Amino acid sequence: MSPVQNFEQHSRHLVEADLPIPARLQMVMEVRDSLEIAHTAEYLNFLKCYFRAFSAILLQITKPQFVDNQEHKLRNIVVEILNRLPHSEVLRPFVQDLLKVAMQVLTTDNEENGLICIRIIFDLLRNFRPTLENEVQPFLDFVCKIYQNFKLTVSHFFDNMAMTGEDVKPMETSLSDQGINTTIATGSQLNPSTRSFKIVTESPLVVMFLFQLYSRLVQANIPQLLPLMVAAISVPGPERVPPHLKTHFIELKGAQVKTVSFLTYLLKSYADYIRPHEESICKSIVNLLVTCSDSVSIRKELLISLKHVLGTDFRRGLFPLIDTLLEVRVLVGTGRACFETLRPLAYSLLAEIVHHVRQDLSLSQVEPIFEKGVDQQSTDEARILLGRILDAFVGKFSTFKRTIPQVTWDQFIVHVMSNNCLSIIVYLLFDYYG
Numbered sequence: 242m243s244p245v246q247n248f249e250q251h252s253r254h255l256v257e258a259d260l261p262i263p264a265r266l267q268m269v270m271e272v273r274d275s276l277e278i279a280h281t282a283e284y285l286n287f288l289k290c291y292f293r294a295f296s297a298i299l300l301q302i303t304k305p306q307f308v309d310n311q312e313h314k315l316r317n318i319v320v321e322i323l324n325r326l327p328h329s330e331v332l333r334p335f336v337q338d339l340l341k342v343a344m345q346v347l348t349t350d351n352e353e354n355g356l357i358c359i360r361i362i363f364d365l366l367r368n369f370r371p372t373l374e375n376e377v378q379p380f381l382d383f384v385c386k387i388y389q390n391f392k393l394t395v396s397h398f399f400d401n402m403a404m405t406g407e408d409v410k411p412m413e414t415s416l417s418d419q420g421i422n423t424t425i426a427t428g429s430q431l432n433p434s435t436r437s438f439k440i441v442t443e444s445p446l447v448v449m450f451l452f453q454l455y456s457r458l459v460q461a462n463i464p465q466l467l468p469l470m471v472a473a474i475s476v477p478g479p480e481r482v483p484p485h486l487k488t489h490f491i492e493l494k495g496a497q498v499k500t501v502s503f504l505t506y507l508l509k510s511y512a513d514y515i516r517p518h519e520e521s522i523c524k525s526i527v528n529l530l531v532t533c534s535d536s537v538s539i540r541k542e543l544l545i546s547l548k549h550v551l552g553t554d555f556r557r558g559l560f561p562l563i564d565t566l567l568e569v570r571v572l573v574g575t576g577r578a579c580f581e582t583l584r585p586l587a588y589s590l591l592a593e594i595v596h597h598v599r600q601d602l603s604l605s606q607v608e609p610i611f612e613k614g615v616d617q618q619s620t621d622e623a624r625i626l627l628g629r630i631l632d633a634f635v636g637k638f639s640t641f642k643r644t645i646p647q648v649t650w651d652q653f654i655v656h657v658m659s660n661n662c663l664s665i666i667v668y669l670l671f672d673y674y675g
Contacts, residue, residue: 245275248290305350328368355434388469394436438492445503474525494533505549523558535576
């Protein structure tokens with residue numbers, strides 16, 4: 242595809258009213274393929290010619306699409322071009338208008354274009370702060386809206402799709418009320434950005450950045466946003482997930498885990514806002530550990546959130562849930578990758594939890610083998626079995642020595658003692674054998 246030679250002529254032709262969609266699509270693809278010009282001295286001329294044309298295409302000439310057709314591709318390429326614009330001082334005169342265009346697309350378009358617009362908004366707010374403070378509140382209002390819709394979004398995907406066994410069409414009624422085109426043509430369905438787990442997943446990071454940058458926004462928005470987030474992470478989702486819903490289920494849990502990460506970020510700096518929701522947040526974290534899929538990245542982020550909770554007095558909300566947390570499959574999942582990757586972190590967190598509640602643990606939680614000793618014979622058998630367990634534990638050290646030949650035995654003993662492994666063994670021996 243040949244590069245654009247005359248920006249001014251090309252951009253005027255691009256917005257001609259009678260130009261058909263395929264021809265307009267071809268032209269924006271030519272602009273995209275010529276985008277390296279934005280890294281030259283012609284960048285300002287490029288913006289003067291094309292920015293108004295791109296805004297007209299997104300806000301006037303075309304409408305948001307919820308099916309993968311040529312009009313959607315046209316809008317998608319325009320948004321992609323705007324996302325790739327270098328954030329130099331040349332762009333500064335256009336930043337306010339670019340932010341407004343991105344917000345309009347984010348709030349009315351499908352999730353594919355919405356995700357790109359979130360990146361545009363985040364990069365603009367990061368690179369041109371603090372001059373954009375007045376433009377931040379509309380984004381926070383949108384985040385509140387998607388969390389208000391969260392429970393309905395879950396119901397929309399899982400209740401409707403479970404009954405039909407098919408992918409659900411976008412919600413035509415509410416979108417039509419907004420004046421958005423929902424005509425179904427050939428092509429795959431596209432979710433609206435206001436009902437998208439992917440959009441929810443990306444939003445907390447931007448909100449976190451905005452709260453760090455503009456502290457005055459916290460008091461104005463936390464009272465409204467926080468209860469919506471707490472409610473969102475408590476939505477259980479389906480008990481059984483059919484195969485055709487697995488992707489949506491993973492997206493649901495990913496969105497909830499990202500929200501949990503944001504809430505635990507608030508723990509130390511904004512504890513007073515979080516305190517009324519302590520019990521609910523802790524229950525939701527444990528429920529997510531029980532229900533989320535065996536994704537290493539999702540479960541790891543959830544365990545890190547759990548670690549943040551344990552570092553504050555909010556850990557008290559976890560104490561009634563200790564029985565659930567003592568189950569290995571809850572902490573590390575059932576997949577091999579999760580088990581191998583997350584086990585060290587999970588066990589260290591479990592040890593920390595047990596440390597805080599050690600005075601309140603029942604005998605059944607600590608040692609079910611010893612509980613079996615109801616008479617002298619069974620007690621003797623339990624003691625023998627515990628001794629074998631300890632022998633097996635000690636025997637592991639020789640296995641480590643063979644598998645790590647570059648480590649000398651003396652170095653290994655020092656490492657073991659530094660981690661209190663031997664002291665644990667001695668403690669157990671004295672505890673059980675007197």
